[in-house]
Amino acid sequence: xxxxxxxxSSLSASVGDRVTITCQASxxxxxxxxxxxQKPGKAPNLLIYDASNLQTGVPSRFSGSGSETDFTxxxxxxxxxxxxxxxxxxxDDFPYTFxxxxxxxxx
Amino acid sequence: xxxxxxxxxxxxxxxxxxxxxxKASGYTFTGYYIQWVRQAPGQGLEWMGRIIPSSxxxxxxxxxxxxxxxxxxxxxxxxxxxxxxxxxxxxxxYYCARSEGGVVVFLDSWGQGTLVTxxx
Numbered sequence: 001x002x003x004x005x006x007x008x009s010s011l012s013a014s015v016g017d018r019v020t021i022t023c024q025a026s027x028x029x030x031x032x033x034x035x036x037x038q039k040p041g042k043a044p045n046l047l048i049y050d051a052s053n054l055q056t057g058v059p060s061r062f063s064g065s066g067s068e069t070d071f072t073x074x075x076x077x078x079x080x081x082x083x084x085x086x087x088x089x090x091x092d093d094f095p096y097t098f099x100x101x102x103x104x105x106x107x
Numbered sequence: 108x109x110x111x112x113x114x115x116x117x118x119x120x121x122x123x124x125x126x127x128x129x130k131a132s133g134y135t136f137t138g139y140y141i142q143w144v145r146q147a148p149g150q151g152l153e154w155m156g157r158i159i160p161s162s163x164x165x166x167x168x169x170x171x172x173x174x175x176x177x178x179x180x181x182x183x184x185x186x187x188x189x190x191x192x193x194x195x196x197x198x199x200x201y202y203c204a205r206s207e208g209g210v211v212v213f214l215d216s217w218g219q220g221t222l223v224t225x226x227x
Contacts, residue, residue: 001169034213036152043202043217044144044152055215087152091212095168096142098152 002026002090006099012107019075021102023088028068032092035064035073038101039084047086048073080106109133111203111218118224124191127221129203136184137161140206142214143177143188145199155201158186159208193225 003026013019023033031051036044046055048064051071061076075082083106088099114128129141142157156167158177165177171190179186186203201221204214 032210036214038152043204043220044214045217046213046215049213049215089152089154089213091210094166095156095170096154096212098144098154101151 001095002029002093002097004088004090004097004099006088006102008102009100010103010105012105013078014107015078015080017078019078019082019104021073021086021088023066023071023073023099025069025071025090025092029090029092031067032090033064033066033071034089034091035062036087036089037082037084038087044087078104078106109205109216111205111216113201113203113218113221116222116224118226119193121194121225121227123193123225124189125193125223126187126189127201127203127223129186129188129218131184131186131205134205136179137181140208140212141177141179141186142204142206142212143175144202144204144214146202146220147196147199150199153199155188157206157212160186190223193223195225197223198225199223 005024033051035048038044052064063074065072085101085103087101110132112130137160143155158165160179176189203218205216206212
């Protein structure tokens, strides 16, 4: 299985801060990576696909970059409604594995 | 609009089976894949497998191979996930989600989740 190592596991930041989360794959996954936001008690929501493509309707403060094994997810200016847990997922090879998640809190 | 509506919460005893349904609307059911993801209490997301509604073709994560069966009924645009020989660590929220096919398999719409509790 491809292992997805996401860091940090938790993060505290202030409104307006730039926030960055990283995801490292155990092998080359090209750009077959997505990012999801999950708010408490809710299903995950797709934010980014193919490493850097913004899903329709998602605010432009969210962005993604990277390829092969190293990926980055960024919130350019943190908003209160961004409090959630964020997950990366690779879909290059079965089984499609997720990172362990990053819990984002407001400082 | 695209909707995936899942069946209600279940409580099962160890060793039993559970079958969760996922009814699709707002799009052509056979034009997209259905994938299943679970989340144990306070834990992360775990991919279980996927079914191609047009053909019935399935792919399961090795961890669940032999215990999980994914099926569909195209006449009612519904996918099913059955997990057998339940254990306490199968207690989780089970989600269905939609993706396109081929290499376009990110999950663009999700069901609301179904809580399955396994307890004696």
